[in-house]
Amino acid sequence: MMDRNGESYVGLFETESRRGKVIVYRLFSVTLFAGILSIWAYRFSNLFIIHGGAGGQQQEHDGGGANKSYWVLWVVLFGAELWFGFYWILTQALRWNPVFRHPFNNRLSLRYGHSLPTVDVFVCTADPEIEPPMMVMNTVLSVMAYDYPSEKLSVYLSDDAASEITFYALLEASSFAKHWLPFCKRFNVEPRSPSAYFNSLSSFSTSSNDSVWTKELAHIKKMYQDMERRIEDATKSGKVPRDVRSKHKAFSQWDSFSSRRDHDTMLQILFHSKDAENSKDVEGSVMPTLVYLAREKRPQYPHHFKAGAMNSLIRVSSTISNGKIIMNVDCDMYSNNSESVRDALCFFMDEEKGHEIAYVQFPQYFLGITKNDLYGSDLRVISELEFHGADGCGGPLYIGSGCFHRREVLCGKKFSDQRKVVDWNSEDDGLFMEEEASLQKLEQESKALASCTYEHNTTWGTELGLVYGCAVEDVITGLSIQSKGWKSVYCNPKRKAFLGVAPNTLGQTLVQHKRWSEGQLQIAVSKYSPALYGYGKLSLGLQMACSTYNLWAPNCLATLCFSLLPSLCLLKGIPLFPKMSSPWFVPFAYVIVAETTYSLFEFLICGGTLKGWWNEQRMWLYKRTSSYFFAFMDTTLKLLGFSSDSGFIVTSKVAEEEVSQRYKEEVMEFGASSPMFTLLATLAMLNLFCFLGALMEALISEGGFVRVLEKMMLQIILCGVLVLINVPIYQGLFFRKDKGRLPTSVATKSTIFALSACVIFKALHLT
Numbered sequence: 001m002m003d004r005n006g007e008s009y010v011g012l013f014e015t016e017s018r019r020g021k022v023i024v025y026r027l028f029s030v031t032l033f034a035g036i037l038s039i040w041a042y043r044f045s046n047l048f049i050i051h052g053g054a055g056g057q058q059q060e061h062d063g064g065g066a067n068k069s070y071w072v073l074w075v076v077l078f079g080a081e082l083w084f085g086f087y088w089i090l091t092q093a094l095r096w097n098p099v100f101r102h103p104f105n106n107r108l109s110l111r112y113g114h115s116l117p118t119v120d121v122f123v124c125t126a127d128p129e130i131e132p133p134m135m136v137m138n139t140v141l142s143v144m145a146y147d148y149p150s151e152k153l154s155v156y157l158s159d160d161a162a163s164e165i166t167f168y169a170l171l172e173a174s175s176f177a178k179h180w181l182p183f184c185k186r187f188n189v190e191p192r193s194p195s196a197y198f199n200s201l202s203s204f205s206t207s208s209n210d211s212v213w214t215k216e217l218a219h220i221k222k223m224y225q226d227m228e229r230r231i232e233d234a235t236k237s238g239k240v241p242r243d244v245r246s247k248h249k250a251f252s253q254w255d256s257f258s259s260r261r262d263h264d265t266m267l268q269i270l271f272h273s274k275d276a277e278n279s280k281d282v283e284g285s286v287m288p289t290l291v292y293l294a295r296e297k298r299p300q301y302p303h304h305f306k307a308g309a310m311n312s313l314i315r316v317s318s319t320i321s322n323g324k325i326i327m328n329v330d331c332d333m334y335s336n337n338s339e340s341v342r343d344a345l346c347f348f349m350d351e352e353k354g355h356e357i358a359y360v361q362f363p364q365y366f367l368g369i370t371k372n373d374l375y376g377s378d379l380r381v382i383s384e385l386e387f388h389g390a391d392g393c394g395g396p397l398y399i400g401s402g403c404f405h406r407r408e409v410l411c412g413k414k415f416s417d418q419r420k421v422v423d424w425n426s427e428d429d430g431l432f433m434e435e436e437a438s439l440q441k442l443e444q445e446s447k448a449l450a451s452c453t454y455e456h457n458t459t460w461g462t463e464l465g466l467v468y469g470c471a472v473e474d475v476i477t478g479l480s481i482q483s484k485g486w487k488s489v490y491c492n493p494k495r496k497a498f499l500g501v502a503p504n505t506l507g508q509t510l511v512q513h514k515r516w517s518e519g520q521l522q523i524a525v526s527k528y529s530p531a532l533y534g535y536g537k538l539s540l541g542l543q544m545a546c547s548t549y550n551l552w553a554p555n556c557l558a559t560l561c562f563s564l565l566p567s568l569c570l571l572k573g574i575p576l577f578p579k580m581s582s583p584w585f586v587p588f589a590y591v592i593v594a595e596t597t598y599s600l601f602e603f604l605i606c607g608g609t610l611k612g613w614w615n616e617q618r619m620w621l622y623k624r625t626s627s628y629f630f631a632f633m634d635t636t637l638k639l640l641g642f643s644s645d646s647g648f649i650v651t652s653k654v655a656e657e658e659v660s661q662r663y664k665e666e667v668m669e670f671g672a673s674s675p676m677f678t679l680l681a682t683l684a685m686l687n688l689f690c691f692l693g694a695l696m697e698a699l700i701s702e703g704g705f706v707r708v709l710e711k712m713m714l715q716i717i718l719c720g721v722l723v724l725i726n727v728p729i730y731q732g733l734f735f736r737k738d739k740g741r742l743p744t745s746v747a748t749k750s751t752i753f754a755l756s757a758c759v760i761f762k763a764l765h766l767t
């Protein structure tokens with residue numbers, strides 16, 4: 001690239017696309033598409049044959065009759081196959097042109113070493129019981145310790161539970177930080193979450209010859225453990241130690257606290273340049289600004305969950321530090337890479353392309369996932385492949401945690417292509433930054449911005465800040481930004497930027513995916529819908545890419561259809577697919593084999609294991625037939641005006657000893673009964689009955705086993721695979737004694753439902 005003076009310009013980041021591999025993939029996907037077209041052609045052409053010749057033309061379906069209900073079955077199946085084919089086409093956008101970004105943060109330091117922008121980091125927490133304060137503090141400490149000038153870094157903790165314990169923990173953490181930050185910088189520690197760092201050391205021997213380090217390490221570790229004990233004691237007893245409480249007048253804010261949903265704003269600035277004396281570490285260097293915020297909540301005002309918390313943070317921070325860049329992490333997602341801020345800035349500050357970029361999303365990776373990832377929590381293919389694909393189409397979705405934003409864009413700025421030189425270092429300070437204003441005054445003024453009524457008659461939640469009313473506030477906000485013309489970037493460096501906690505029971509995973517798929521479907525029918533209104537605002541590729549996620553939920557219909565009808569028809573001896581000797585068998589076989597092999601291949605190159613892939617297939621099945629089904633029903637009911645907004649069920653980040661033990665052994669955790677489990681178990685039982693029933697009939701039938709096999713191979717395989725993949729459910733229903741098994745009530749219900757369905761279907765007059 002050349003700049004205006006004709007000198008070659010070296011960018012702050014590079015974009016790599018893998019041409020060769022992409023071409024091979026495209027060729028493959030064309031053959032698969034041909035297969036899909038043939039399947040459609042088969043279904044379509046036979047539609048008329050079946051309809052036309054009553055009992056006559058049955059070359060393909062010697063078992064099937066030609067009456068109306070059979071025809072309906074055929075149409076339903078055609079619908080499902082059309083859907084799957086259509087959905088597959090959408091997913092191609094994510095594979096057609098993946099790009100990989102490489103930031104050069106050494107160039108950034110050389111060029112902008114002394115004129116880096118101010119950065120505000122928001123950490124959100126909502127419930128000290130399922131998001132332990134100690135975990136939250138590790139996240140806070142990890143982001144305070146970023147390799148970034150402290151005077152330009154501010155950290156805000158938003159506490160939606162307004163918990164005194166969390167505030168107490170932050171006080172403790174702030175004193176510890178005065179030791180921890182210099183320690184990190186002196187020894188270039190990585191990662192900078194103390195707990196993660198100490199854990200990483202236990203796998204090495206600490207008998208290093210660097211005696212200074214060893215000594216300091218022992219010292220800091222002791223301090224950490226003392227702090228941990230104090231915080232954990234307070235968490236367990238639910239009380240802040242009396243002496244601490246009387247020493248810090250900030251606690252008086254809790255005198256008026258009545259409940260989580262009903263309290264004043266509590267705001268405390270723990271470190272700030274206006275309080276220079278107190279805001280230095282043990283070596284005398286400045287600390288990053290540190291703020292605790294629990295926005296006001298009243299029962300009569302909706303609080304909009306995380307989106308509401310984020311918007312309060314955006315306003316409050318605008319007066320305290322007004323960082324040009326805003327980054328948000330969930331309270332469990334500690335920073336695992338102290339260079340992430342600099343990495344992200346390489347994109348924003350690139351002189352050629354930076355001005356187009358609204359946000360930089362890092363992937364969400366998780367800690368402690370077992371080797372074969374029983375619940376598919378890694379979302380491996382999405383992180384390693386699909387988001388690179390979305391980036392190639394114009395930019396990844398905004399997925400909440402681990403995303404850097406330009407403040408002005410979050411505050412509604414439209415994109416204009418006029419490239420102007422941004423003064424990243426301008427002192428564009430907040431509203432109340434006059435020198436003489438005291439810290440107390442600043443606190444008071446900021447508090448007002450977090451009140452319940454502040455947003456009345458404003459465009460917060462629509463034009464300003466994060467968008468309200470959607471279960472995935474992040475994704476919808478990202479789309480609203482992209483539809484204003486901005487681009488985004490996906491940055492996936494080798495050293496993972498963030499590590500979080502994934503749900504580790506089946507129930508929680510399904511609930512989380514219900515929230516996600518419901519939110520995604522809300523987007524599909526909202527005014528930000530990429531499919532409906534994206535035309536002209538987003539590239540076609542991005543419209544398709546986003547739609548694959550938006551349309552997660554409707555997948556339930558086709559999947560339910562495919563896990564019910566072929567199996568029931570197998571039981572009844574009705575073939576729904578071409579027999580083995582038919583030429584039409586070929587496209588079916590090709591599509592099944594090619595797509596399965598490819599999906600396995602993709603999973604393996606993304607770093608998964610064979611068993612992990614199998615587990616993930618199971619999870620897709622379970623999500624589609626439960627989470628997505630419930631999300632689909634809820635959204636439909638809501639659209640029809642039958643129910644109101646759904647909440648935000650926060651995912652638990654803790655587990656009982658026994659539960660985590662089972663997780664480690666990769667034994668599926670059911671435990672309590674739930675409608676989702678009943679549905680899954682019913683489907684599993686139904687397939688088992690159909691498979692066994694068909695097997696028995698085949699054995700006693702005249703033509704024998706081979707004839708049935710030849711006639712209904714695909715149905716047998718489908719039903720057989722469904723039985724195999726459901727093994728953990730059968731175990732949970734009948735063979736396990738531990739607490740994580742499926743409750744007896746689920747076993748009874750599912751058996752009755754499945755059996756009745758089989759009996760009724762068998763009695764139906766279809767042929």
Ligand SMILES: O=c1ccn([C@@H]2O[C@H](COP(=O)(O)OP(=O)(O)O[C@H]3O[C@H](CO)[C@@H](O)[C@H](O)[C@H]3O)[C@@H](O)[C@H]2O)c(=O)[nH]1
Nearest residue numbers: 124125126160305306309330331400401471472648650651
């Ligand atoms: O009323 C609320 C509810 C949640 N949270 C916070 O939101 C974050 C995400 O909650 P979690 O239960 O962990 O949800 P996940 O499904 O793991 O989160 C993903 O999906 C969410 C949208 O559904 C996004 O908000 C998150 O950033 C994204 O990581 C956590 O830090 C919570 O403390 C709040 O601050 N206020």
Ligand SMILES: [Mn+2]
Nearest residue numbers: 330332501651
């Ligand atoms: Mn989470």
